[in-house]
Amino acid sequence: MHRSRRAVATGESALMRRLLIGVALAFLGLFLFSPLVVVFAQAFQKGFTAYFESFQEPAALAAIRLTLFTAAVAVPLNLLFGVSAAWLIAKFDFIGKSLLMTLIDLPFSVSPVVSGLIYVLVFGMQGWLGPFLAAHDIKIIFAVPAIVLTTMFVTFPFVARELIPLMQAQGSEEEEAAVTLGAGGWQTFFRVTLPNVKWGLLYGVILCNARAMGEFGAVSVVSGHIRELTNTLPLHVEILYNEYQYVAAFAAASLLALLALVTLAAKSFIEWRAGREASLRVSAEEGSLT
């Protein structure tokens, strides 16, 4: 067999193939893989001890704690919201449905910095609700509540966006069947609707979580950068970097990189599981056409 023979009719010559693959790999290496290596290399530049010591700092611990807290509040709330919005949009017809869908997409189309500014304009001292909040001694801007609120705003669409097409494709016949069999609304939801979208839901939650922990722009605007109080991990990285504390900055950054890697792994696993169930379904259908 000749080495340059084309595998398929639409294939390119061997030389062209290698060239294209080479370009793609070089690109990936330069822009994706090497930064990842650099993050970890810099973090471990002064050895393991320095790496782990950087997390002993009260400021670092506080940033990690705040990031986890923000995600722990924002993700479940957006999960709740996303599921109910998707359910509403996919299974019911009502006036204002397309408006609701547009609103859900809004955080995707607005720059995160603008999202943050919106909250400053609403809750800040010079904002709409500022005087009222000040009078009642409620602190939102430059405090934890604003960080949680902006994070929720930015991660708003992830769960709903993931579920809407899935639920729409599945239709509502199974729910109708459940109702005629005597199931109530909650029973129908928990026994029929939810199990049918579980992989899509998990996928949405993981993406939502990754963004909630990694958000920089919007949070930066409302946080006020108060050390040990309103710094999330991404903000902490920036501060350390600006103070030339490279090991500590990259150590904190390595945590975020690790989060990204875990997210990717979880995402691939879910795609693999969901794909396997779907292909099982298809092959079973093909094998039983009698």
Add this chain to the structure above:
Amino acid sequence: MSIEVRHVTKTFGNFRALDNVSLEVPTGELVALLGPSGSGKTTLLRVIAGLEFPEQGEIFFHGQDATDSSARERHVGFVFQHYALFRHMTVFENVAFGLRVRPRALRPSERSIRKKVGDLLKLVQLDFLADHLPSQLSGGQRQRIALARALAVEPQILLLDEPFGALDARVRQELRRWLRRLHDEIHVTSVFVTHDQEEALEVADRVVVMNEGHVEQFGTPDQVYNHPATPFVYHFLGNVNLFHSRVHAGRVHIGEIEIEAPEHLGTQDAPALAYVRPHDIELDRVRDGAMIEAVVRDVRAVGSLVRLELDRIDGDEIIEVELTRERYVELDLREGERVFVKPRNLRVFLKDA
């Protein structure tokens, strides 16, 4: 349990799916809703089930007003066209669903659920599939599981939406007979939707013929086939020949021939349409009294009946005739030959009616 539908109207936007429909289904009967797509038959079924709510009209179950009760409260078994089996549950869990979602006080014990589901799976002859997922079943098997699931809650009324629509011809035949036998066994008031006239006539005790959101005729298969109430029913059930004619004082004039039409005694010279089934046309090589002259255009000799297509000499209408094979052999007809025909049994509808 009997079903009564009173003056029900249902619209979707500008589309009037049901237009003042009334219908009574007596207890224990198997009734077919028959009609072309868009005739409102599925909407009517869904209105009975409580899956759609009508703008006007009432639904009564056994004399009790059920118009405002939800699908959940109506205790109606519903079999969906595409089965709607719960894809993530095994066959067993699908059938058990209706029992498991009952309020705790009414829920049977795990043991009696097992027994009940086992019995139902035996009834539909699929007990060996209990641990399979719906995706591992064939279309016919899914259909029967959907039926078993609907029967598990012991409904007083069973509604089936195009129960055999998605199956191939052979499985269809088989399931049709099986459904009829099952109905004779359990005697639950049943309504099924179909667009297949053969299916409706073969399976149902009574047939509701629907068109454009209203009921054209409600009767036994014999009534709707042999005594259609409207031109639509005539067209929809079986092949039919249509003759443009005139009616005058109880007599129909088709070309040269004249036939009694006693139901139109009072009519004075009005245009009319006369309908004749292909097997109700007399055909001969020689003229016997007043007959229509025609030329054989096409012969299809497949099966026990021979179908002929004739061109009328005195007009451009085509006449379809069905002959028994014996008669066809006796006449020894060829394409292009001249023949004489006369309708034996015809139904006349005035044109403006």
